[in-house]
Amino acid sequence: MLTVHHYLVLGAILFTLGTIGVLTRRNAIVIFMCIELMLNSVNLTFIALSRHLGNLDGQIFVFFVMAVAAAEAAIGLALMITFFRNKESVNVEDFNLLKS
Amino acid sequence: MHSYDYLWLIPLFPLLGALINGLLGKKIKNETVIGAIGTLAIASSFVISVIYFFRLLGDSQKVHEQVIASWISVGTLQVDWGFLFDPLSALMLLVVTGVGSLIHLYSIGYMHGEEGYYRYFSYLNLFCFSMLMLVLGNNALVMFIGWEGVGLCSYLLIGYYFHKKSAGDAAKKAFVVNRVGDFGFLLGLFLLFWTLGSAHGVWTVNFVEIQANAHLLGAGGAIVTAITLLFFLGATGKSAQIPLYTWLPDAMEGPTPVSALIHAATMVTAGVYMIARMNGLFAMAPDTMMVIAIVGAATAIFAASIGLAQNDIKRVLAYSTVSQLGFMFLAVGVGAFTAGVFHLMTHAFFKACLFLGSGSVIHAMHHALHHAHVHDDPQDMRNMGGLRKHMPITHITFLVATLAIAGVPLFSGFFSKDEILHWAIGSTHGHWGLWLVALFTAGLTAFYMFRLVFMTFYGQERMVEKAKKHLHESPAVITIPLIVLAVLSVFGGYVGVPELMWGAHRLEHFLDPVFGATMATYGIGMLPHSAAFEWGMVAAAVIVATSGILLAVFMYHMRPDLPGKVVASFQGAYRTIHNKWYVDEIYDALFVNPTKRLGTFLWKGFDVKGIDGIVNGLGKLVQLFSGALRITQSGLVHNYALTMVLGMVVIVAFYVFR
Numbered sequence: 001m002l003t004v005h006h007y008l009v010l011g012a013i014l015f016t017l018g019t020i021g022v023l024t025r026r027n028a029i030v031i032f033m034c035i036e037l038m039l040n041s042v043n044l045t046f047i048a049l050s051r052h053l054g055n056l057d058g059q060i061f062v063f064f065v066m067a068v069a070a071a072e073a074a075i076g077l078a079l080m081i082t083f084f085r086n087k088e089s090v091n092v093e094d095f096n097l098l099k100s
Numbered sequence: 101m102h103s104y105d106y107l108w109l110i111p112l113f114p115l116l117g118a119l120i121n122g123l124l125g126k127k128i129k130n131e132t133v134i135g136a137i138g139t140l141a142i143a144s145s146f147v148i149s150v151i152y153f154f155r156l157l158g159d160s161q162k163v164h165e166q167v168i169a170s171w172i173s174v175g176t177l178q179v180d181w182g183f184l185f186d187p188l189s190a191l192m193l194l195v196v197t198g199v200g201s202l203i204h205l206y207s208i209g210y211m212h213g214e215e216g217y218y219r220y221f222s223y224l225n226l227f228c229f230s231m232l233m234l235v236l237g238n239n240a241l242v243m244f245i246g247w248e249g250v251g252l253c254s255y256l257l258i259g260y261y262f263h264k265k266s267a268g269d270a271a272k273k274a275f276v277v278n279r280v281g282d283f284g285f286l287l288g289l290f291l292l293f294w295t296l297g298s299a300h301g302v303w304t305v306n307f308v309e310i311q312a313n314a315h316l317l318g319a320g321g322a323i324v325t326a327i328t329l330l331f332f333l334g335a336t337g338k339s340a341q342i343p344l345y346t347w348l349p350d351a352m353e354g355p356t357p358v359s360a361l362i363h364a365a366t367m368v369t370a371g372v373y374m375i376a377r378m379n380g381l382f383a384m385a386p387d388t389m390m391v392i393a394i395v396g397a398a399t400a401i402f403a404a405s406i407g408l409a410q411n412d413i414k415r416v417l418a419y420s421t422v423s424q425l426g427f428m429f430l431a432v433g434v435g436a437f438t439a440g441v442f443h444l445m446t447h448a449f450f451k452a453c454l455f456l457g458s459g460s461v462i463h464a465m466h467h468a469l470h471h472a473h474v475h476d477d478p479q480d481m482r483n484m485g486g487l488r489k490h491m492p493i494t495h496i497t498f499l500v501a502t503l504a505i506a507g508v509p510l511f512s513g514f515f516s517k518d519e520i521l522h523w524a525i526g527s528t529h530g531h532w533g534l535w536l537v538a539l540f541t542a543g544l545t546a547f548y549m550f551r552l553v554f555m556t557f558y559g560q561e562r563m564v565e566k567a568k569k570h571l572h573e574s575p576a577v578i579t580i581p582l583i584v585l586a587v588l589s590v591f592g593g594y595v596g597v598p599e600l601m602w603g604a605h606r607l608e609h610f611l612d613p614v615f616g617a618t619m620a621t622y623g624i625g626m627l628p629h630s631a632a633f634e635w636g637m638v639a640a641a642v643i644v645a646t647s648g649i650l651l652a653v654f655m656y657h658m659r660p661d662l663p664g665k666v667v668a669s670f671q672g673a674y675r676t677i678h679n680k681w682y683v684d685e686i687y688d689a690l691f692v693n694p695t696k697r698l699g700t701f702l703w704k705g706f707d708v709k710g711i712d713g714i715v716n717g718l719g720k721l722v723q724l725f726s727g728a729l730r731i732t733q734s735g736l737v738h739n740y741a742l743t744m745v746l747g748m749v750v751i752v753a754f755y756v757f758r
Contacts, residue, residue, distance in 0.1 A: 023742050031737075096735050 007048035014041035028083075028090040032076055039069045102159045104152055107166050107183045110145045110193065111232040117141025118225035125218020135208035138221035142204050142228050146197035153190045162186055162613035165238050165308060172241075176303035177293075184238035184307055188614045191441065192235040192373055195448045196366050200228050202581035203361040206456055209577035210357055210463060220260060220355070227253035231366050235373065239305045240289050243374070247285065247338065250367045251278045257362060258354040270350040277347040281337015285374075288330030292381070295323050311380040311618075319384045319622070328381060328388035332395075335371025340422050341429055342399045346684055348422055352414040356459030359414060364421050364455050365448035372428045372444050376437050379615055383435070383622040389529055393433025397524075397537040400426030402681070404544040408551070409678040412479050413458045416552050420505070421451055423541060427520050430538055434530045435624035436523035437615045438608045442596045443516035449592045450504040450513055453585035457498035460574040460582065461556060464491060465563070472566035481552065486561035490571040493579045495557045497586035502553050504589040506546035507645040512593030514641075517542060519598065521641050522634065526626050539644050546648030554656035600634050 014037055021034030043062045050058030080090060087094050117138050125134055156162065163186040172179040204224060211220055230249025237243040251274075259271030289305065297303035300316040317324040335341070340348035351363050362368070375382055375392070382388060400423045407419035424447050431440035464487070465478035476483045488495035504511040507518065521542070525535035561568060573579065595610075597603020619625055655662045667674045676682070732743075 019745060023738060023745065026738075092737050095737065098735065 004048050004052040008045060011041045011045035011048065014038075014044070026091050026093060028080055028092050028095075031092065032073075032080070036069060036073070039065055102155045102161075104155070104164050104166060104185050106148060107152065107185055107236070108168055110148050110197070111229050111236060113141045113144045114225040114228035114232065118222050118229060121218045121225065122222035125222060128218065131208070131212065131217050134218045134221050135204075138225050139201065139204040139208065141225055142197055143201045145228070145232065146194075146201045149190070149193040149197045152185065153194055156185070156187065156190050157610075163308065167238075176297060177305075178303070179239055179241050179305060181242065182238035182306075183236040185236070186614055187611050188373075188376060188441065189235050191445065191611070193232070195445055196228065196231050196235060199365045199448050199452050199585070200231075200361060202584055203357045203365075203452065203456065206360075206459070206578055206581040207355075207357045209575050210459055211355065214355075216260070220257075223253055223256045223260070224358070224361070227257065227362060227367070231370075234370055238307055240292075240307065240310075241305050243307075243377075244285065244289070247334075247370065247374075248282065250362070250370065251275065251282070251338070254278070254351070254362050254367055257358040258351045260354055260358070264353070267353040270347075270353040274347040274351050277344050278337045281334045281344055284330045284333025284337065286334075288327050288334065291323070291330065292327045295327070307377055310378060314378075314380040314384055315621070317381075317384055320386055321384075324381070325385045325387050328385040329391065331374065331378065331381075332388060332392055335374055335429075336395065337371075338374075339368050339371030339425050339429070341371070341395055341425065342402065345399060345403065345422050346687060349415055349418040349680070352412070352418050356414065356455060356462060359418070360452045360455030360459065363418065364451040368421065368425055369428070369444045369448070372425070372432060372440055375429075375432045376441055376614070379432075379437050379618045380621075382432070383618045383624060386529065389433050389435065391433075393430050393524075393529065393531075393534055396426045396429030396431070396433050397534050397541075398426070399423070400430060400541040401537050401544070402426075404541045404548065405677050406680050407548045408544065409674055411481050412477075413461065413481050413484075413552065413556060414455075414479055416481075416548060417451070417454055417458055420454075420545065420549065423545060424451065424505070427517065427538065427541070430524060430534060431520040434523050434527045434534065435619070436520060436527060437618075438596075438611050439516065439519040439523050441611065442607055443513075443520055446504065446512040446516040446589070446592050449585055450501040450511075450589040453497055453501035453582060453589050454505065456578070456582055456585065457494050457501065460491065460494040460578050461487060461498075463574055463578070464494075464571055465567075467572075468563065468567040468570035471570040472564055474564050474567065476564065481555040483563050484556045485559045485563070486557070487571070488557040491557075491573045493573055494582060497579075497582040498557065499553060500586040501589045502549045504593075506549055506649060507542055507641060508649075509642055510590075512589050512591065515593035515596050515598070518638060518641050519596065522598075522637055523626070525637065526629055526634075528624055528627060539640060542641060543644040543648040546645045547652045550649050550652030551656050554652060558657055559660055600631065600638075 018034045018036075018038030018041060021037065022031050025031055025034065043065055046058040046062050046065075050056060050062075083095070084090055117140070120137055121128075121134055128134055156164075163184070165182060165184055167180045167182040169181045170178070171181050204221075207220065207224065211217055214220065227250060230246045230253055232246070234243050234246025234250060237246060255271045255275040258274050259268050261267045262271075292310070293303070293305055295317065296310070296313060300313065302309065302313045302316065304310060304313070314324075317327075333344075337344045348363055348368065352359055354363075382392075403419045403422035403426065407416050407423065410416045410419065424443070428440045428443050428447070431437075431443060461484070462478050465484065469476050469478050469483075500511070504513040507514045521535060521538055524530050524538050525532050563571075594603075596605055596607040598605050655666070679685075732739075
């Protein structure tokens with residue numbers, strides 16, 4: 001029997017994986033995917049708790065998060081492509097134009 | 101009832117002249133036109149002054165006030181643009197505009213070919229405007245405008261040859277020393293206004309009201325003594341008395357007509373005029389009167405002693421002016437306001453004549469030396485001698501004025517100086533010590549003035565041979581003012597012949613509406629003396645003056661080798677007075693250099709190290725902190741993300757394990 005705890009633990013594991021990915025990886029696209037993973041782990045947690053508590057607020061929040069994530073993906077990928085055209089790299093350590 | 105409605109035209113004409121020449125002079129270019137504008141402006145004022153003077157003579161009411169407009173109106177302080185026309189200001193107007201007109205005329209010839217001709221006439225007219233405001237103002241603030249205005253014009257005209265460093269320095273010195281006196285004037289005025297207002301409910305700066313209400317201050321009180329001493333400090337600055345006289349001899353760097361007008365005849369007498377104007381106030385403070393008399397007598401003898409050993413013709417006259425101003429202050433100090441104003445008038449005539457005469461000599465010497473291509477100093481009397489053959493008119497007029505200043509009987513200076521001497525011993529405020537000093541000074545005056553005459557006009561011609569044939573008399577535009585002033589130097593004294601000498605002393609009666617009430621109220625007057633005593637005083641003065649002249653004749657005419665021997669045997673004393681008692685050096689050591697050192701300290705120590713140090717130190721501090729903080733701004737996204745996560749962990753941990 002799957003309880004709400006299983007969902008919450010899965011969400012926490014996915015979030016931690018995402019966080020570690022963001023902190024350790026250098027490839028901007030991988031970091032980007034890790035951020036998506038974190039967002040979706042939060043979505044999972046929202047849904048699970050919404051169902052457990054019988055309250056629809058969490059589900060509405062998920063729609064917001066998905067909309068923001070879609071917008072962020074569009075802008076982020078566009079930036080990534082522009083950057084790649086200039087530097088032929090997607091390594092975040094090369095993102096240092098403002099550094100003197 | 102007589103009308104004086106056009107009084108405001110008197111200062112207006114010179115102002116217009118100054119504006120026209122100042123703004124358009126560069127375009128006009130023509131020297132004759134510029135000179136004519138300047139001279140006509142002041143001559144017009146002279147004509148009006150003469151008309152109003154005679155109108156006042158026939159008028160039963162002697163004091164007239166005319167208010168043009170309200171100037172300041174703040175609460176209890178009400179100040180008008182107002183003029184006061186009474187016998188005192190009428191007399192001063194005649195002197196200022198009359199002597200001023202002659203000097204303007206003289207300047208047309210003297211300044212011929214100088215660079216900035218229009219600038220000169222513009223300043224000269226501006227000076228006349230300021231002086232007339234000073235004389236005519238019916239309140240102390242309008243007088244102060246004139247007071248500052250003449251100081252400014254004096255600065256501008258002393259520094260007329262501004263490309264010469266000595267002229268620029270002299271101008272600055274005159275201005276700074278005058279500022280010291282001006283602070284005295286202002287503080288005195290503030291104290292007077294505040295005391296009369298807060299303690300007695302009379303908020304005023306008007307001279308007529310001050311005169312009428314001065315008695316409220318209480319005779320001899322500390323406050324009134326303080327007020328009058330502060331005003332007197334102002335007078336010492338403007339009128340070159342100890343301790344603020346040092347600027348006047350240096351002021352001789354200006355063109356000679358300027359020395360004649362500003363530093364002999366008019367501006368330097370402003371202090372005497374101011375004290376005479378507020379006689380009711382000064383009479384309240386016998387201590388101040390005593391100080392004025394002592395300072396006047398001390399200045400007279402001190403400056404005369406320096407005049408003995410100067411070789412620059414203008415410097416001798418400058419110290420003579422300081423000395424004669426001392427006589428005037430001695431007069432007002434012993435309560436002889438009329439005698440002070442009388443001497444002011446006669447001194448304006450003969451000293452203007454002397455200065456203009458010396459200008460004529462310098463002009464000729466400069467011209468001759470220039471043609472001979474030598475660089476000798478045209479003002480040094482050691483290069484002169486025997487000029488009477490070359491310059492007969494200058495010689496005669498100069499001699500007449502010298503006889504007047506020496507106090508030879510029947511010349512103008514005799515009557516005014518004799519009256520001062522008489523009051524110095526015989527007045528209720530007099531003292532035989534003051535008389536003795538003044539008498540001795542009169543002898544010195546006669547001596548050094550005749551020394552000057554003999555060194556300049558008599559004896560051997562000491563200038564270089566080549567220069568002699570270029571010496572000639574000055575043009576008519578220069579000699580005519582000399583002749584007029586010489587005539588005035590002779591006859592100017594006859595308005596004040598004392599009753600003792602079968603005169604009527606018309607001047608005293610004329611000025612009575614200004615001084616009479618004060619003299620009567622405070623018991624200032626002559627002690628009763630026998631006619632024999634008075635004749636004795638006159639005889640003493642004449643004998644002293646004559647012996648001074650005879651000594652000069654003996655030393656500088658009959659035995660020209662004698663002065664050198666005298667100097668040789670009194671080396672130390674000669675050097676001391678030749679170097680002006682080292683007063684300039686003492687002032688430098690006591691005031692100028694400490695002030696400079698303080699300035700340097702404030703600049704290098706306080707400003708650069710202190711103020712700049714604080715500001716730069718703050719900047720350095722900010723840089724230090726930001727240097728430490730910038731290590732955290734690596735520019736690497738990972739570091740930021742890690743910091744954020746760690747922060748979150750800390751916050752979560754805080755709430756979980758609380």
